[in-house]
Amino acid sequence: MTGPAALCRHCGTPLEGGSGAEEGFCCAGCAAAHHLISAQGLDLYYRRRSLDPAAPPPRPEAEDTCAILSDHVVPLPGGEASLSLMVEGVQCGACVWLIESLLTRQPGVTWARVNLTTRRLALRFRPEGADPDTILAPVRAVGYRLVPFDPERLESEDHRRERALLRAMAVTGFAAGNVMLLSVSVWAGHAQGMGPATRGLLHWVSALVALPAVVYGLRPFAASALAALRAGRTNMDVPITIGVVLTSAMSLWETIHNGPHAYFDSAVSLLFFLLIGRYLEARARGRARNAVEHLLALDARAVLVIDPDGSRRMVPPRRVAVGQTVLVAAGERVGIDGLVTEGCSDVESGLLTGESVPVAAGPGSPLYAGTINLTAPLRLRVSAVGEETLLAGIVRMMELAEQGRARYVALAERVARWYAPVVHLTALSTFVGWSLLAGMAWQPALLIAVSVLIVTCPCALALAVPVVQVVASGRLMRRGVLVKSATALERLAEIDHVVFDKTGTLTAGRPLLCQDGGWNADDLADAAALAVRSTHPLARALAAAAPQVRPAEAVVEHPGLGLSSPDGVRLGSRAFVGVADSDEGAGPDLWLARPGRSPVCFSFADSPRSDAADTIAALGRLGLSVELLSGDRPAIAAGLARVVGITDWRGGSGPAAKVERLTALAAAGRRVLMVGDGLNDAPALAAAHVSISPANGADISRAAADLVFQGARLAPLVEAIGVARMARSLTRQNFALALGYNLLAVPLAIGGVVTPLIAAIAMSASSLLVIVNALRLTGGRR
Template identity: 50%
Template sequence: MTDAPFSAEGCPSGLAPPSGSDVTDPAPFVRRVGGQSRLSLSVRGAKCGGCMSKIEGALNKLPGIDTARLNLSSGRLDVSWTGDLAPRQISETVSALGYGVAPLDTGKGNDANRKDEQSLLLAMGVAGFATANIMLLSVSVWGGHGEMGEATRQGLHALSGLIALPTLLFSGRPFFRSAWNVLKHARTNMDVPISLALILAFGVSVAETVSGGEHAYFDAACMLLFFLLIGRFLDARVRRRAYSAARDLAALSNRTVTRLGADGSPAPARAEDVRPGDRILLAPGERAVVDMVIEEGTSEVDESLVSGESLPRCAAPGSQMLAGAINLTHPLTGRATAAAADSLLSDIGRMLEAGEQKRSTYRRIADRAVTLYVPFVHSAALLTFLGWWLSGTGLRESILIAVSTLIITCPCALALAAPVVQVVAAGRLFRSGIFLRSGDALERIAACDHIVFDKTGTLTLGTPRLSSTDLSPSVIADAARLARASRHPLSRALTAIAGPGPVASNVKEYPGLGLEADLDGAPCRLGSAEWTGATASGHTGASLFFARGAETPVELRFEDDIQPDAISSIAQLQKLGLTFEIVSGDHASAVEETARRLGLDHWTAAASPQAKVARLRQLEAEGRRVLMVGDGLNDAGALALSHASAAPGGALDISQSASDAVYSNGLASLPVLVRTARGAKSAMLQNFGFAAAYNLVAVPIAVMGFATPLVAAIAMSTSSTVVCLNALRLNVKEKAAT
């Protein structure tokens, strides 16, 4: 975006930036990494791709700048440079562009976003209340047209003006403040013409009221403000929710660890203070926050959150343990292989930010419509004024006709075209147990033609179930006496079948192998085939073997059942023209078995978080638009970077935050989501098409001076009603589908 006059890519900032000497010096917040300086700033008011390119472009012109990246969802600006560049020069450069800037405070960021959202909600409520009251007065004026006395009409107009003035001053602040911020820096954005329309409509209405004219536009000014605030509020809420994914991951990463000193003494330390080579003590039940190599101890670790592997693995000296994994059974001592900022959790965090950045550049239907509508309408109004004025019509009449052109050109229908469809669609989905987390989710989901599924917890239940049917009750009871002493998922599945009961005494657990104890004088083992002396049977699912004394070990087979509605849901999605594949971190045999049972030909096993993202990028390069469905931390990066995404209600908070939709009624929710999204996109296009057609008819009428306020009001109300009724057709389709 250039510094030229109004660009269609301009966008509102809505917040007053500091200027000149008021800019806080960010020098104390600079981090030195090698020979490079790094700084994170919070930018207020950047809301579109044009703002992003303007800020990044200005910073890249500074001497020594290596990178300058702005995340629109969180407002975080990361700058790195080499040389003697003063940090204050960076913040002043951003401030000079008309944006607020301050050192990043992650603890206060969400509070500030919440306050902005609450402020917009209050402004919207005031505008809506004022609009309703002024419309009541306007109905009286319209109803008494030709019969109402001049004094009465003038009094009603004056009363409307008394309501409209404080409303515009209070509720119009986000637009007026944003317009002033950029105008004083000799720039412009979308809020400049919006503010101009509000001021002109109010000013002409005051002039008409004072001069005893028949027409006033206080109702139109407040109504336009109300609908604009609806869009601004929804946008603020979506941005705050988009920021929650990175915040949840930061909460997971910002933990303390037990670091061992040179003499072996333990001491607590912040995760961000850990450096490669530091020795870390990890207690049972504790989560690793840095990548490390085990040096002492043997234990089972649960890496399901980071790798997708459904069963724990044995961690022994020499093995690697990734950040995010949980130590289950015995203490472990390891040596950090990377700082917290370079761990797997940080990699996932960067994927989340990249996903938010990618989606923030997605231009919604409403955005595209506004970029065409606003220049057209305001150009038409300006040319109308010049044409009538130059033709000899008085200044007052020329302004009045120009303002009539602004008002009659259906701002209400345009403002409602997308929000009313989103509200109806969101309500329909909510009744189906689906919650939307993104403002443009419906449009992106509607465009998807391929679904990538995670396996564990998404296509399958995620909990193993004892599937062996030929076991005697005594074998199950004896094996359960050992299993009750373990936290292993297969042990818990066995005890769930056996029910409450006694625990064998003196049970010893050997990580990666199994359990051992004496039962009624006989030595018994429960664990792997190697541990019990059995021969593996080739079962594709998980197995435990139980051995009593010299008896032949008995195999206990487990399966992770697929979701009850998985097969029928995939069949419905196929009818909608979608294709599928599985990309899972689980081992190959488990993924292959799930794909076979669901009839899916394409699958990938043992996929790391980075491998999942790589697969998505490959599909994107092939021209596919992917809907990612997953529930684990290892899916968070893929969920954020896919074209659209969905997570089940039982997913991690981080995965839900990174998704566009969260569903609670199983995989049967996905066909409902896709059908609703496609219907909503169609309804939006129809609404914008109607608004465009209406304006093609209304603009010539207004330009020629034939539009009276009564006709304009009726036309605006009718167009808005048509748009709302068209959106309600989504509910009619829902009833037909059910």
């Protein structure tokens, strides 16, 4: 069981010697979790689960987030209380089953249900019986992270709109089916000599079904059209609304006067098709947003405040006051800006500055929200919260940069801007032509003019973009790329230049030991024996390079300096081991000093993502120029640029310098894709033509980016650009198809020979053509 290929029986990670390995577990937490599951008789979980190799396994963490659950408990009538939580680590149906089974066996729990789509847990329990922390303890022990959230806040406007669209779609779908059934009878009646009375009856029944459905289903379009008209613009919804209203009105008029031409079927099925497109688009966007919200919520960690009387309590970052004392444990992210009052540690500020090497922090050094405290606990005096933090300043810079992008006009809007006036002018001139020039009475002339509006009603045109968007973002979502913004794919297809951030984007964001020959296997074994005892990233990298080593005993960690063991071995900074301060190396290093031997230097480099060089090459093949824009030291940026094959690089760029560079590129007419993960990248992400952020980046950069990609590889980036370009060409084809259909149908309508049957066939055929064309993008299903 303990061979190198053995996997932990709970979390599935490969075992690497050490305690607990004999029983088949990687750590005590996993062993406890396995016993807990077996004791409850839920072993079925291990047989049924299907773990995603790309996702982190469910692994219990020693210290979890300490969010205040009681703040989120909502009392319900009848003595029960409910709690809504986001769950991290749910991957398959077995996870859902395990969590629900564990919870329903807890005393006091009346109902527990996990939503696999949104990865949220809804819990109901009797508050007098148990407190939520006890109830949730077994789920946490198994390795799922739970974060409470406010369902009211996440029940967003978009979510309500999505539901309203689905209801409208159902109603119009029902009406479309039934009215079409009646219309087929009328059309058949034309051939078989149906009497006008029967036809009138069928028209009346159609009107009865269609008109309420039209009123109900048209609301989303009418609201958008009205808003556009009020703002002095026109969009695709204006001709849709006018077309449907006129169609219904004319059909009603015909029905009242027992005429032959009622277009109820066209009006309702048009709305039905359009609502399908709208709903699918809203749902695709909603899913992406939902996934991003999930990531954001899991990052919100509470801050441990120490009151003057020494008591400790967890407080959300926004409720901390300036001047309070806050304790930041080792390994924790700092939630506020503050000055260190007590303690010495190493701080990683990669997300904020782009620098991959941790810096030492002691009393008096300022710390910023977003940095990570690595080696020892620190006490901070809060110097800024909320709007005053450096973080908030970056957010403001980002919002400023975002305003430029708000001016982007989607292709569909550009088409609609000239389409609507052209169509309405054509209808008007048809009316004028027939009534004045050809001397027709005004009612039949008006009927012909209205039929022009009916056939030009942009059904296929309005579907051309959303259907392609839905198919494209669905395909990208399966590849782990979330499309957040409606026009992101359109903008992504236009780019000609890619700017990469370095740390965490091109690189994995953690250092790796360089095999530079400055040390031998003995040195490594001695150093790793100490390094295993530390959580410092350099020490971890060293330990990872020698996994089989036996940990040294009684190792003392000197925060900000290094490690020492009682037998005189020291591992740490240059100064700590007593090496005279000679030339500064290119990257971070650790020194090993042993009694009676000369010190050995281990140097480290932040390793590029496994497919970074391939991705850069692939981007080059797509005809894009690539640039590296890093906040790290120029020497490090240059080194990485050489490794991954980027010739154009800039180091030492702060957030403002990055925005400046992007503005300069935009001014030079370049359309730039920005790829970045850190807080320092967020303004640049907002300033770029389009931006992508990795899912493990800072929350603010994920919020600023148009697309978010998941996983350790950069390949989704190339895939996203490819899909965006295909989507663009399909959208253009769809526009061509829709306009071609209009070119054929409009002369017929102007000539006055369009009947409801022709209108129905033409409209459905063109819509279906557009949808089928868009579905060509689905290829490459997993």
